[in-house]
Amino acid sequence: MSDNKNNNPIAxxxxxxxxxxxxxxxxxxxxxxxxxxxxxxxxxxxxxLVAIAVLYKVxxxxxxWILNGIWTTSSLAECREVLxxxxxxxxxxxxxxxxxxxxxxxxxxxxxxxPNLALILLFFAMAPVLFFDLxxxxxxxxxxxxxxxxxxxxxxxxxxxxxAMLGFAAAAxxxxxxxxxxxxxxxxxxxxxxxxxxKIGGMLIPENASETAMLTAVPSRDLGGFMLNMMLGxxxxxxxxxxxxxxxxxxxxxxxxxxWICVVFIEFVRGVPLITLLFVASVMLSYFFPxxxxxxxxxxxxxxxxxFSAAYIAEVIRGGLAALPKGQYEAADSxxxxxxxxxxxxxxxxALKISIPGIVNVAVGLFKDTTLVSVISMFDLVGMIRGxxxxxxxxxxxxxxxLGFAAAxxxxxxxxxxxxxxxxxRRLATGHR
Amino acid sequence: MSHGDLSFMSxxxxxxxxxxRLSMLVNDTRYRSLTxxxxxxxxxxxxxxxxxxxxxxxxxxxxLNISYDFLGDRSGYDINQRLIEYDSQSSHASAALVGILxxxxxxxxxxxxxxIFGVIAGVLRLSNNWLVSKLMAVYVEIFRxxxxxxxxxxIFTIMTAVMPGARxxxxxxxxxxxxxxxxxxxxxxxxxPAPVWNDGSMIVVAVFFVSIFAMFAYRRYAxxxxxDTGKLLPMGWPSLAILILPTVIIFFLLGQPIGLDAxxxxxxxxxxxxxxQIGAPLIALWFALSIYTGAFIAENVRAGIQAVSSGQTExxxxxxxxxxxxxxxxxxxxxxRVIIPPLISNFLNITKNSxxxxxxxxxxxxxxLGGITLNQTGRAIECVLLLMxxxxxxxxxxxxxxxxxxxxxxxxxx
Numbered sequence: 001m002s003d004n005k006n007n008n009p010i011a012x013x014x015x016x017x018x019x020x021x022x023x024x025x026x027x028x029x030x031x032x033x034x035x036x037x038x039x040x041x042x043x044x045x046x047x048x049l050v051a052i053a054v055l056y057k058v059x060x061x062x063x064x065w066i067l068n069g070i071w072t073t074s075s076l077a078e079c080r081e082v083l084x085x086x087x088x089x090x091x092x093x094x095x096x097x098x099x100x101x102x103x104x105x106x107x108x109x110x111x112x113x114x115p116n117l118a119l120i121l122l123f124f125a126m127a128p129v130l131f132f133d134l135x136x137x138x139x140x141x142x143x144x145x146x147x148x149x150x151x152x153x154x155x156x157x158x159x160x161x162x163x164a165m166l167g168f169a170a171a172a173x174x175x176x177x178x179x180x181x182x183x184x185x186x187x188x189x190x191x192x193x194x195x196x197x198x199k200i201g202g203m204l205i206p207e208n209a210s211e212t213a214m215l216t217a218v219p220s221r222d223l224g225g226f227m228l229n230m231m232l233g234x235x236x237x238x239x240x241x242x243x244x245x246x247x248x249x250x251x252x253x254x255x256x257x258x259x260w261i262c263v264v265f266i267e268f269v270r271g272v273p274l275i276t277l278l279f280v281a282s283v284m285l286s287y288f289f290p291x292x293x294x295x296x297x298x299x300x301x302x303x304x305x306x307x308f309s310a311a312y313i314a315e316v317i318r319g320g321l322a323a324l325p326k327g328q329y330e331a332a333d334s335x336x337x338x339x340x341x342x343x344x345x346x347x348x349x350x351a352l353k354i355s356i357p358g359i360v361n362v363a364v365g366l367f368k369d370t371t372l373v374s375v376i377s378m379f380d381l382v383g384m385i386r387g388x389x390x391x392x393x394x395x396x397x398x399x400x401x402x403l404g405f406a407a408a409x410x411x412x413x414x415x416x417x418x419x420x421x422x423x424x425x426r427r428l429a430t431g432h433r
Numbered sequence: 434m435s436h437g438d439l440s441f442m443s444x445x446x447x448x449x450x451x452x453x454r455l456s457m458l459v460n461d462t463r464y465r466s467l468t469x470x471x472x473x474x475x476x477x478x479x480x481x482x483x484x485x486x487x488x489x490x491x492x493x494x495x496x497l498n499i500s501y502d503f504l505g506d507r508s509g510y511d512i513n514q515r516l517i518e519y520d521s522q523s524s525h526a527s528a529a530l531v532g533i534l535x536x537x538x539x540x541x542x543x544x545x546x547x548x549i550f551g552v553i554a555g556v557l558r559l560s561n562n563w564l565v566s567k568l569m570a571v572y573v574e575i576f577r578x579x580x581x582x583x584x585x586x587x588i589f590t591i592m593t594a595v596m597p598g599a600r601x602x603x604x605x606x607x608x609x610x611x612x613x614x615x616x617x618x619x620x621x622x623x624x625x626p627a628p629v630w631n632d633g634s635m636i637v638v639a640v641f642f643v644s645i646f647a648m649f650a651y652r653r654y655a656x657x658x659x660x661d662t663g664k665l666l667p668m669g670w671p672s673l674a675i676l677i678l679p680t681v682i683i684f685f686l687l688g689q690p691i692g693l694d695a696x697x698x699x700x701x702x703x704x705x706x707x708x709x710q711i712g713a714p715l716i717a718l719w720f721a722l723s724i725y726t727g728a729f730i731a732e733n734v735r736a737g738i739q740a741v742s743s744g745q746t747e748x749x750x751x752x753x754x755x756x757x758x759x760x761x762x763x764x765x766x767x768x769x770r771v772i773i774p775p776l777i778s779n780f781l782n783i784t785k786n787s788x789x790x791x792x793x794x795x796x797x798x799x800x801x802l803g804g805i806t807l808n809q810t811g812r813a814i815e816c817v818l819l820l821m822x823x824x825x826x827x828x829x830x831x832x833x834x835x836x837x838x839x840x841x842x843x844x845x846x847x
Binding site: 036037038040044047048051052054055182184254255256257258261267268270271272273274275276279280283284286287288289290291364368369371372374375382386397399400403406407410411414415418 | 459466469470473474477484487488490491492494557560561562563564565568574575577578579580581582583586587590594785786788789791792799803807813814817820821824825828829
């Protein structure tokens, strides 16, 4: 056989490899891609054509409108004069009123740097929470941030946030000292010490402190615009995570009374729409405070939204707790850890890790739901658009530019958060348990 | 064994009888939970007492009391969109009932259309067609990431600011023709033809219901025949024929007893007459809730279909099933188990989000009981409590249905 190879008597067996020829034109490059992805069969081709038609319809009506947009006039009537019947947006309303849309119509203009700075610092405060790779020392700033942001946005005496922070610091120290022996002693000791510090601090702050303060005090009713949405979203989410953890643990508790309190609370809150809870905040809650107390609307709304999102976060965390294998609970028991130790050291770190994507989803939903405060006549972004801006004589009728602006702002923030959540999910998928 | 032996044994093995000490309330796990529950009960009672006491004092200071008598009083306001008889002479209770029916109406309509949008978008997102699947991804992302309130306002603005007035359809030479000669899209809402029930129409309806029944009977018979004898009867077109043909035949035999009352452009100089008017607020709310929730449902549907492993499809194909049957008999039953629970919680969200009706002036329960009635009577506590009670009942009923369904489709394990 082997000697036949070189002087083959059979004429039609080739002695050399035929050079590779390129694939047919319809099997390569863009042609192949289009055929496989857009026109693989007749229904698919029809779908593609319909999609192209829809795309053309949408783009041909919006693109000229956006590209012809006018940015410099001072009223809708002037916009129409400039456009002379052509299609075009009147973005001047954004150029003219952007401060109102972002900060509300009463926040003093020369103080805009304060919420801006608070927003920038927010990124620094959130970074170590969102990205585990950053050095843990940065969390120190995260702890200070709420007090700093409060002082920046509301202004007034710097003593108020300092006393508040001292109270929390005292509570943390007492908990560290007493909590080693018994969790309950540490817990109640911390509450008592914080209350004592606040009481003493409250007496130390002079009455007229806010008049001589470095930053002018801004009352909460002057907050508005997108800033209000951001503040409500960030405050309520961060307050409701600890509350949600407590509710989730309570719901799993073996003590029937505590379990039933948590179950009733969670199911009640999840069963009613947020708007009824906001009604409670605006018309009903003041009946439940002491007669001489005046709690401002912002705080009442924060309380109700926090309770609302805490119930949803509790359900997410309950899912995380349920996903842990039973062996983890038993291992903690067999090591001789008591309940608080087992939760703090073994169960919660794993359960929270599993539930982070769910918590982020709740946060996105909550951030979108902050627009509902416009229904109880707070001037958030939607409230500003529907109220002062559209009602003004200059801009009466500029719907699409304003609503599009609001939609774009919310889209950017929510899409960003959900992309983060997906990134996190991918990262956590490899290494939990 | 004698008595002496027993007593000897017990002295050896029984632990010393413990005396109950006060410190055991904190240190002994058997009693500690009782201590904590007692503390919790105490705190709860104190909180209720404190809040209740404040409430009583505040009410006394304002000269109010808690009473539901206002529900029987004359409401004094009109509601355009209503399903039952109601006018400004009716009571607040009947206004609330109109609101409840309106809430249920928009919730049911939006649940149906959101499911349709969601299933279409979810299936198309998995399509091989690159352009279509990308378009659907854009739809899902855009609608999920913008608040539903903004969508409601946008669609309401389209309805009221872009649609022509009813006058455009009026007169001998209208600016706009009725769509199909039946529908008019105006800034006040959509005018649609109303069915007219003449003599004999009940027979047609009865025949229709009987044929629905007959269709299911036929399908059950065909399945039984298939399982008993292996004989395969056609399913699709006979069911359709049984469903439609008898009704159509009876309809024409009786001389078309059901007619359509289309909106009439000539009857009145100022407005369209006849037909039924679906108000702009209802349409805005319905459509906005549908497309918003549809985006969420699309994601559920996609996840559900992807959750069925491709081995299932391949195994079914290896058994010789055709693609339609693979979908119906193998993939869908398994995918539905994943899709239905989040779908129901989306229905819950629609019901709760329908309370945003108040933003566009649709007279649902939040706008009647929680809006106008509350403002007119000043009965804030009573109104908000009733409002919560209604939504709570609705949610509990829906989630009860969900639990029943979950129990019925759960994997039957031995």
